[in-house]
Amino acid sequence: SAVISQKPSRDICQRGTSLTIQCQVDSQVTMMFWYRQQPGQSLTLIATANQGSEATYESGFVIDKFPISRPNLTFSTLTVSNMSPEDSSIYLCSVEMRGGSYNEQFFGPGTRLTVL
Amino acid sequence: AQSVAQPEDQVNVAEGNPLTVKCTYSVSGNPYLFWYVQYPNRGLQFLLKYITGDNLVKGSYGFEAEFNKSQTSFHLKKPSALVSDSALYFCAVTPQYSGNTPLVFGKGTRLSVIA
Numbered sequence: 339s340a341v342i343s344q345k346p347s348r349d350i351c352q353r354g355t356s357l358t359i360q361c362q363v364d365s366q367v368t369m370m371f372w373y374r375q376q377p378g379q380s381l382t383l384i385a386t387a388n389q390g391s392e393a394t395y396e397s398g399f400v401i402d403k404f405p406i407s408r409p410n411l412t413f414s415t416l417t418v419s420n421m422s423p424e425d426s427s428i429y430l431c432s433v434e435m436r437g438g439s440y441n442e443q444f445f446g447p448g449t450r451l452t453v454l
Numbered sequence: 455a456q457s458v459a460q461p462e463d464q465v466n467v468a469e470g471n472p473l474t475v476k477c478t479y480s481v482s483g484n485p486y487l488f489w490y491v492q493y494p495n496r497g498l499q500f501l502l503k504y505i506t507g508d509n510l511v512k513g514s515y516g517f518e519a520e521f522n523k524s525q526t527s528f529h530l531k532k533p534s535a536l537v538s539d540s541a542l543y544f545c546a547v548t549p550q551y552s553g554n555t556p557l558v559f560g561k562g563t564r565l566s567v568i569a
Contacts, residue, residue, distance in 0.1 A: 371556045380544065380561040381498075430497065432556070443548075443557050445490075447497035 340365055340433050342446035350452045351421055358417045359449045361431030366411035369434035372404070375448070376427045384429075387414050421453045456481040458545050458560035466566045467535045475530040475563045477519075477545030484550040487528040488557060489519055492542040501543075504528060505550075515539070535567045 341364040351357050361370065368388060373381040384404055387393040393406040407415045418425050431446040457480045467473045479485055489501040502513025509521040519530045528545060542564050546557040 369556075381559040383556050383558075386556060434556070442503075443488075444500075445498040450495075 339442075340367065340435055340444040342431055342433060342444060344429075344431055344446040344449050346449060347447065348450040348452075350454065352454055353422055355421055356417055356419045357421065357451060358415050359429055359431075359451075361414045361416070361446055363412045363433050365435070367433040367435055368411070370408065370414045371432040371434070371443075372406065372414075372416045373430040373432060373445075374427045375430060381430065384416070418451065421451075423453045425451065426453045427451055456485075456547050456549060456555075456558045458547050458558055460543075460545055460560035460563045462563050463561075464564045464566065466568060469537050469567050469569050470534050473532050473535040473539070473565065473567070475543050475545075475565060477528045477530065477560060478526050479528060479545070479547045480526065481547050481549045485528075486548045486550050487519075487521060488546040489513065489517070489528075489530050490544045490546060490559075492544065492562075494541075498544070501530070535565075537567045537569050540565055540567045 343362045345360045370387045372384040375381050383396050384399045385393040385395045387406050387408040389408045389411050405417045428448040428450050430448045434443050459478045487504040490498045491501050492498050501517050502511050504511045504521045512518045517532050519528050521528050542562050544562050545560040548555050548557050
């Protein structure tokens, strides 16, 4: 299993500013994912972040809005840039770890972002 | 592309009664299937998964789920609901192959257990 921590756990931000969310894992992992959970909605994948390569973004998400860093095998950051109230969501970090024939996915506690 | 449908936004059940939260999926090939639970102001917690083998999977907190390939379903069940089971439940799927594909989630079903 993996223990994942996120900072901050929650924040309230002003429109037009940016927030960087940190994700720390207690073991080395190749695959890390960032999800968004808008109020009352399901989890939507933003991007996949592999160490040593550029993040791969899902349809509807772009690097200018959600830049991601992956400097090593235990850490990643997601920045929400030029925020608007529509960015108010829970942002979750997730990692994939190999377990036999299946790679299991673990989730961090999430960062609850409110944009005023 | 894979997808998950949870047809019910809300399920209400009386404490002590059996509960079912429905999930159907679409995936190329065979699926890996999961249920997660999210309590208020908490992260996602893993409940159970189907990888292979017995179609009836038992998980945490007395929950179980039955994989039905012909109906492409993976309904979550519990014989006797508790008030503390009230939470948001997510079904998720990923295709069964050796590559690395992140989970795709359903929209979630809010379970309310009434005392």
